[in-house]
Amino acid sequence: MKNAAGLGVIIRDSEGCVIGALAERIPLPISVATVEALACRRAVQFAKDLSIYEATFEGDAEIVTNALRAGASNHPEFGLVINDSLALASGFPLL
Template identity: 50%
Template structure:
């Protein structure tokens, strides 16, 4: 409040609610006569004897040490709402009734907790993926990718095997992150096709995880897809 007076934002340090005491943080959210009715509805919030005027650190520490976490959370939300209410009053804007503060704090806490409820973990039988070598005299090219959002990039990997399952070529590279997942998958396929051409291999079976991309390639109708220009490159 002293800083506000120095900056001529306000002209007095008197509490704008009770108009009888100098206002500091503890007074605004705890000891003001106007907000006592808010805390009196909480039987466990009777800490007034241990709180000294102006000592907000002592006030908040007292609640952070309670054994039930929800009590500290309700205190923090309620104190924030009261401080926000105080700012609204200074700006001469409409305020909510003090009697609604606790219910609003409870609703805010519940809205936060609801998404935190852990979903039950269902045991799943692990699926074993085994590479099947291609029919003679073909080769098989497996392609895949990984998205790295932190660096806005995609890692592309291609492995080419012969009829015995032996690796005859491998590629790993990074490209800028495209706009959609579908575009990522079709770019993986295009790079796999380019790679087998670069190493001089023909009669190749391509295998990837994206059913959508495989169907698009089989249809041969690139104009149906937003990434049709990439499909054209592959075909």
């Protein structure tokens, strides 16, 4: 698929052993930060699908990480995706 991006998620236990992995292709969004936001939302959903409710999420885009830490986003490109991620993660404990 041309003009596509790949999302990759790996879930590890506290010992570092892989307990779940996921890879998906999506239509190419407008920015790298949007890809990161979509990957975050997919990671949260994947963790919930595996009944994992305590997790640490990592990403490369500082703008996305900062929006997640702020607890909301009104960014025109990916704000709704961030807010979806936060809503999905509402059952996770705050660390």
